[in-house]
Structures are given as C-alpha cells and as structure tokens.
Amino acid sequence: MPVACRIEAIRKHCLTTPRQASPIAFMVIPIVAAVLIVFAAYGHAAAEPIHPEKLDRAMPADGSIVERNPPSLRWPAVSKSGQRYRVRLSRDPEFPPNATITSDPLPWAVFTPHQQLDTGTWYWQYTAYSEGETARRWSPAQSFQVTGSARLFVTPPAEAFLAGCPTGHPRIPLAAIREPSPERLSDADRQAVRRRVQSLLGTALPSERRAAPSRKGSNEFEAKNFAKWSSKAFAAKLLHDMKEVVWAYGATGDERIGREVVRRGLHVAGLDPTGPTARTVSDFADGSCIEAMALAYDYGYDLMTQAERATLREALVLRTRPFFQRCINNLETRVFSAHIWQHILWQATQAAVALRGDQPEADQWLAYVYELWIARFPPLSRTDGGWANGLNYFATNFHTMRQLPGLMQRWTGYDFFDHPWYRNTPYYLLYCWPPGSSSDGFGDGSEREGPPPASYGQFAAFLAHHFQDPYAGWYAQQVLKAARSSPSPSLPDTIRSP
Missing domain, CATH: 2.60.40.10 (Immunoglobulins)
Structure with missing residues (x-):
C-alpha cells in the first residue's frame, strides 16, 4: 500500500472510533506518518546506522x-x-x-x-x-x-596510575563502599556501627540453591528471566551484607568484624562460577560476586591464612579474567554496553586493585580501564552533561561515575572530573528533572511520575562541592529536602543557592 494511502487509513481509523474526541489521535497521526515516510524514503534494510554497534572507521575522522x-x-x-x-x-x-x-x-x-x-x-x-x-x-x-x-x-600515562597503587592492603577506599567517611565518625558513631552489624556476625549464610528461581515460567523466555532476576537478587544481597561488614570493619578496626569479612568472602568464593550466579545467567550477579570477593580479599588480606588467600584469589580470578578477556580489544570499539558502564566495570576494577601484586594480569587490567575511561567517557556524549539512556538509567551510573575517576585522581593527582561533561551535568538535571517535578519522560522508567529521588540530589551535591557550583548546590538542597535526606558531604552555605 502506498504511504499516502496508509496515512489516510490511519487518519480515518482514528477519527471514526471512540477515540475521536481524544487529542491523542491528533498526536498519533503525525508520528506514524513520519515513521512511514522515513521507511518509504530510505527503506529499513538500507538505512545506515548513525552509530554502528562496533567502530568501523578510524577516529577522529580524517581532516x-x-x-x-x-x-x-x-x-x-x-x-x-x-x-x-x-x-x-x-x-x-x-x-x-x-x-x-x-x-x-x-x-x-x-x-x-x-x-x-x-x-x-x-x-x-x-x-x-x-x-x-x-x-x-x-x-x-x-x-x-x-x-x-x-x-x-x-592526563598522566598509565604507568603513573599503576605507580600510585598502594603496596599494602586495603587499597579500595572505604568511602567508595559507602558514606560517610570514617574520619567523620565520633566514638558514639563507631559504637552504633558495631551494634548495627551484630546481626550479621556468625549467622548462617545462604545456600547457592537460593539463587535458583522458585518459578520456572511457561516458556524459554520466562524461564530465562526468572532465573536472571533470582540470581541478581541473591548476589545483590550477598554484596549488600559484605559492604556492611567491610565498612564496619574499616570504620572500627574490630577484628571480630574483620573475621566476618573473611568468612563471607570465602562463602562467595565457594559459589559455582558456572552455576546459578554465572554471567550467562545474570551479568549483574556475576559482577556482585566479583565485587564481594574483591572487598573481602582487600580488607581481609592480613587476617587470612595463605591457604584462605589462595582460595579467594583463585575464585576471584575465575570470574574477573573472563570479564577482561571479553572487554579488551572489544569494549573500546563498541558504541555502548550499558551494564558494563553502569556497575560491572567498576566492580572488575576493584578486583584488579585488590589482586595487584598477587596476580600478574592485574596490571594490564588496570591499565586498560584507565585508558578506556580517558578515551570513552562519557559514552554516547561529549560535553553536554546529558545521558543517552535517559534520566532513569542515569542514576544507575552515579556510583561508577564518582568512584572510578576518583580512584584515578587519588593515584595520579590529576583531576579527571575537570571535564565539561561533569560541569554541565547539573544543568541536565535542572532542565530535565527539576525539583518537585516529574522528569522529561525520555528513556525507560522515566514515564513514572514523581520528583527526583535522593540519589540525584547526592550526585548534584558532589558536583556542587567539586566545582563550587551554586546552581548544583541549589538543586541538591531542594531534592534532598523533598526526599528528607541529607547531602553527603554537607553543603556549605556558599553553594546552597545561586
């Protein structure tokens, strides 16, 4: 059917059905018409992608x-x-x-x-x-x-980044696990930390069987998703509890808590990397296992026997090595790999940090992450501060956006946040998800109504501090006030409002 006939048929359908009185019909017609015209002009098969899945030419472009x-x-x-x-x-x-x-x-x-x-x-x-x-x-x-x-x-060369790595343990900054920084804790705060983790000390740890789904689904698609969701939730809980005890150990130095770090790390090491937490079931579950073991190896290093250390190291390498084998000579050329940029790249980086000096490949892994970040961040953007996936998925990247360049800065002394993209991000938030408002609706999940969650205010607070930006400070203050949360770190009065 010619395009003009298709458009006329759609118009008549919209105007002769019960939807006639709705303005939605008048929105649908031009949208569908535009799609049909594009398909007619270029043809679906002949359309050249704006961004090929993998780089197919040298960049920057000639001339x-x-x-x-x-x-x-x-x-x-x-x-x-x-x-x-x-x-x-x-x-x-x-x-x-x-x-x-x-x-x-x-x-x-x-x-x-x-x-x-x-x-x-x-x-x-x-x-x-x-x-x-x-x-x-x-x-x-x-x-x-x-x-x-x-x-x-x-930027400094990768050799300078590697040279900045501490020789002892722990190396992963405690503030990268959770805030606030332990230096800001009073003695009373430390006692409260001890009380909070008491329920985690010595308790029975979940069997790997609990990573398997309770529902099988009626077809292959449903079965795959039930397995993925169950695996992800199981490993996420393991990582959450590991972070609690690691942070408590780092904040208090209590050896009992340190022993719990080791116990939990060895438990994760005992999970089958080809079983229900395998990457092929859920890459998020695999990443959570990598991070949990990395934290245990780093923070429990001096409390473990040589045999325990070897057990944990071998299990960590079994999951981390395949990740870098898949990424090196691949990820740097891919237009986007959402899950990797969200969490898994930072999780694998922590593994390389913890293993450096004990695993020869760790230096190459760290050098790759360093060069990749300099060359590719922000993926699918340059300087505008926006995020191609939309505002909802933007938040899933906040932690990596802060911690990975923060580690690079800590080891080299170079400010990797001194980038126009980071400077412009508060304005992306201001315009697209103002305080007290729903978002612009672009991207998965953005259709949900409601004001910005606290995590957006926390990210804006970090940027306000780093750049002394009063607009970012105002945004953070308004969002966190509505969410009844406090910025971490607290905002000085000088950057609370423009």
Missing part, C-alpha cells in the same frame, strides 16, 4: 578539528587472540623517526598520547599484527587539526 588536546585515537579492532597494535603520529606525513610519537605494542584498539600536542595538522597511522609477526602494514595516513581553542586534557 577533523579535535575538541580535546590530546585526542584519543581509535580504530576498528581485529578480533583474534594475541592481537597487537602500534600507533604513530607526527606533524610530518612522512613520519620521520626523530619527529614521530610511536606507541608501545598495544593489546587494545585505543591510544592517547598523554602529552600536549602543538597546534596545527597532525598525521597518524595504526598497524595491526599478531604476536610473533614482524611484517606490519601501516594503515593509510589520516590527519586531524589541533587549534588553540582545544580543551587541554593532558
């Missing part, structure tokens, strides 16, 4: 003016075991050795020079090869322009 100095260079990955790359860039298209920046062999398809580039035209190439190969063919040279207006973002 482009870069927004950042230095830019991160990316290219299509070659998916095979032992893949390596080299990159070279120069002001001279002939790439003379004495005037060319050349990377070390790279196991991932991204390179950031970590030095300020002179203004002008730069040429670059990459080569892909397998370990053991000597013959390499460089890609065609591409160019980009660095102008004086490019934003300086000269």
